[in-house]
Amino acid sequence: MATNSNLTARGGETERSNLALGRLGDFVGFRLRRVQNQLSRKFAAANADMGLRSGLFSSLAIVAANPGISQSELSSEVGLDKSVTVTIIDELEKYGWAERRRSPDDRRRHALYVTPEGDRQLDRLFARMEEVEGAVLHSLTEAEHQMLNDVLDRMYDAVVREL
Amino acid sequence: MATNSNLTARGGETERSNLALGRLGDFVGFRLRRVQNQLSRKFAAANADMGLRSGLFSSLAIVAANPGISQSELSSEVGLDKSVTVTIIDELEKYGWAERRRSPDDRRRHALYVTPEGDRQLDRLFARMEEVEGAVLHSLTEAEHQMLNDVLDRMYDAVVREL
DNA sequence: GAACAATGGTGGAAAATGTCAACTATCGTT
DNA sequence: AACGATAGTTGACATTTTCCACCATTGTTC
Known part of the structure; x- marks a missing residue:
């Protein structure tokens, strides 16, 4: 049932660097976190030159894909608090990468544009993201990649x- | 190529709550983060009663699966800084869930035990983790689950x- | 159309996290 | 004995979350 390739035995002071996962290995969440952690670490390292705040890239990309989106919508999509989104948009505007425009329909809203x-x-x-992911994805077949996307969705x- | 189920059109002010992913949809890292975010959010909510610090659960589980592990080894496995691990073990000891024992072989090391x-x-x-994951995994076949684990590994x- | 609840956006304080650089104790090597 | 490397600890610091109060605007209700 478990896809466990880390059978490293304890007790013999093994030099194999791999540790046992134990019951943790039965959970997808753990594997997900593991991979995602490393991936985002790599991506952050690749973009260390410009100091990009954490949610900034995703936010910019989401705005690009959804011109006119509101800050609330963006917040819930990226999974950030509204107040954090404010800071991010502030920064994006400061860089000149995005801008707020008052919505004519609903003057409370800020319509966002890249x-x-x-x-x-x-x-x-x-x-850069492609570079980072490429190194990881080359170990997958195209079919697997496809299936992975599908399953994750x-x-x-x-x-x-x-709820 | 892309497994895109969010084709929500912009422009018609659609009421469908789903947003477009745009190019972001071409990256596994994004999908990974998305799912993992929600998952860990759920898990945190399920355990809101006791105030469990972020890396605490994983750390405890890893120690359980690798009795006698050192703090450094634990750190690199969970992906935390050594200093953070110190704090976590402190807490685990305070709760009485784990303990440090000086290693007889190497008196610098602290062997950890649950x-x-x-x-x-x-x-x-x-x-609780099973409950949380169960709700997500029931949408996957056993074969898919298996394959997902394999691919993630x-x-x-x-x-x-x-490097 | 006046009153009131609900929503979008801001600002700021406080707590939680992550990062880093010393510093001690111990080990291994020479 | 001397040296560098490793395990653990501590504390300072920046960065991120999390919350809560607040203003402007909208929509709803009577």
Whole structure:
């Protein structure tokens, strides 16, 4: 049942660097976190030159894909608090990568848009992200990659569609 | 190529709550983060009663699976700084869930062990984790689950085995 | 159309986390 | 005995979350 490749025995002071996962290995959440941790670490390292705040890239990308989106919508999509989103948009505007425009319909809302400069920046960021992921994905077949995306989407739908 | 189920059109002010992912949808890292975020959020909510610090559960589980492990080894496995691990073990000892014992071989090291009480606690935590994951995993077949674990393991190996 | 609850956005304080650089004790090697 | 490397600890510091109060605007209700 378990896909356990870490059978490292304790007791013999093994030199194999791998540790046992124990029951932790039965949970997808753990494996997910493990991989995701490393991945985001790599990505952060690759972009250490410019000091990009954590949620900044995702936010910019989401705005680019959804022109006119509101800060609340963005917040819930990226999974950040509204107040954090404010800070992020502030920064994006400071860099000149995005801008707020008052919505004519609902004057409370700020409709968000990516500037041309922001688009260029996104290109760069996406390129680096591809590099980082490439190193990881080359160990997967195209079919596996496809299936992974599919499975992750279904998991996301499942976890979101409950209260 | 992309497994995109969010084709929500912009422009028509659609009421569908789903947003477009755009190019972000081409990256596994994004999907990974998405699912993992929700999952850990759920898990945290399920355990809100006791105030469990972030890395605490994983650490306890790893120690349980590797009795006598050192703090450094634990640190690198969980992906935390040594100093953070110190704090975590402090807390675990305060709760009476784990303990340090000076290693006889190497008196610098602290060999870590889970107490019986810690084991009971782990049972409870694992049970809750199963509940949380169960809701997500029921949307996957057993074969998919298996494959997901396998793929994630390979990705982890790939990302770890590079400098 | 006046009153009131609900929503989008801001600002700021406080707690939780993560990062880093000393510093001690111990080990291994020479 | 002397040296560098490792395990653990501590404390300072920056960065991130988390919350809560607040203002402007909207929508609803009578």
